[in-house]
Amino acid sequence: MSILTIKNLSAGYSETYIVSNIDMVVHENEIVTIAGTNGAGKSTVLKAVMGLLPRVEGSAVFLGTELLRQPTEDRIRSGITYVPQVANVFGSMTVYENLQLTGEICGRPQGVREMFELFPVLAERRGTYAESLSGGERQQLAFARALLPRPKLILLDEPSAALSPALTGQVFEEVKRLKTMGVAVLMVEQRARQALAFSDRGYILDAGKIVLSGTGADLLGNEEMAELYLGRHPQPQTADA
Numbered sequence: 001m002s003i004l005t006i007k008n009l010s011a012g013y014s015e016t017y018i019v020s021n022i023d024m025v026v027h028e029n030e031i032v033t034i035a036g037t038n039g040a041g042k043s044t045v046l047k048a049v050m051g052l053l054p055r056v057e058g059s060a061v062f063l064g065t066e067l068l069r070q071p072t073e074d075r076i077r078s079g080i081t082y083v084p085q086v087a088n089v090f091g092s093m094t095v096y097e098n099l100q101l102t103g104e105i106c107g108r109p110q111g112v113r114e115m116f117e118l119f120p121v122l123a124e125r126r127g128t129y130a131e132s133l134s135g136g137e138r139q140q141l142a143f144a145r146a147l148l149p150r151p152k153l154i155l156l157d158e159p160s161a162a163l164s165p166a167l168t169g170q171v172f173e174e175v176k177r178l179k180t181m182g183v184a185v186l187m188v189e190q191r192a193r194q195a196l197a198f199s200d201r202g203y204i205l206d207a208g209k210i211v212l213s214g215t216g217a218d219l220l221g222n223e224e225m226a227e228l229y230l231g232r233h234p235q236p237q238t239a240d241a
């Protein structure tokens with residue numbers, strides 16, 4: 001069953017549209033990855049779904065309700081949360097304060113304890129200022145803030161950005177864990193080959209339009225498009241591979 005259906009979405013920051021005529025679907029409990037070159041409009045699609053852009057047309061229906069004319073708070077209340085590409089935690093607040101504030105805003109103060117159970121590292125670091133966390137820890141805090149309101153869909157904008165390959169692996173494990181918790185994920189990723197390998201489906205954006213969509217395996221198997229849009233193969237090809 002689809003939980004988010006985007007139809008004919010066009011969006012931008014001023015008169016001109018940055019993305020246009022986007023059709024996208026996220027089914028219940030799916031991981032869906034949006035890939036594409038820098039500036040293609042990937043973050044813009046997520047911002048449009050969250051209600052953070054001045055210019056949006058088309059439709060985005062979430063669990064039967066049209067989102068595009070709702071304020072952002074109502075979208076969050078209806079079950080969508082968002083982890084932005086940058087500035088996804090309050091750096092000058094401690095881990096505990098970050099979660100406590102999020103719990104207060106969404107009316108779930110008990111969520112703080114739940115998140116400490118889900119992310120033991122955060123419980124250990126509860127008194128640490130978010131700006132002093134390692135990149136991987138900070139991403140866990142950002143995920144915890146997004147999970148606290150008990151969403152049905154989380155939008156993640158480049159969760160692996162600025163992380164080492166080892167930490168990227170850890171963050172991707174966290175993304176898979178969201179799925180096991182029954183949360184659907186719509187994720188933008190620059191490390192697209194790695195992300196598509198565990199995604200149910202994906203979309204490739206170029207210059208504000210969808211140029212290809214399919215299962216993760218389909219997209220990875222399309223050598224010509226993969227070469228163009230998904231970057232070079234991470235492992236060198238060997239004759240007996």
Ligand SMILES: Nc1ncnc2c1ncn2[C@@H]1O[C@H](COP(=O)(O)OP(=O)(O)OP(=O)(O)O)[C@@H](O)[C@H]1O
Pocket residue numbers: 013018036037038039040041042043044045085
């Ligand atoms: N705040 C903004 N104000 C005006 N224009 C913007 C703004 N943010 C982005 N844009 C424009 O929208 C285009 C698409 O930006 P977007 O951030 O959606 O790309 P992206 O695919 O997420 O790229 P990246 O991979 O670099 O994060 C940019 O090239 C830029 O011209």
Ligand SMILES: [Mg+2]
Pocket residue numbers: 042043044085157188
């Ligand atoms: Mg972006």
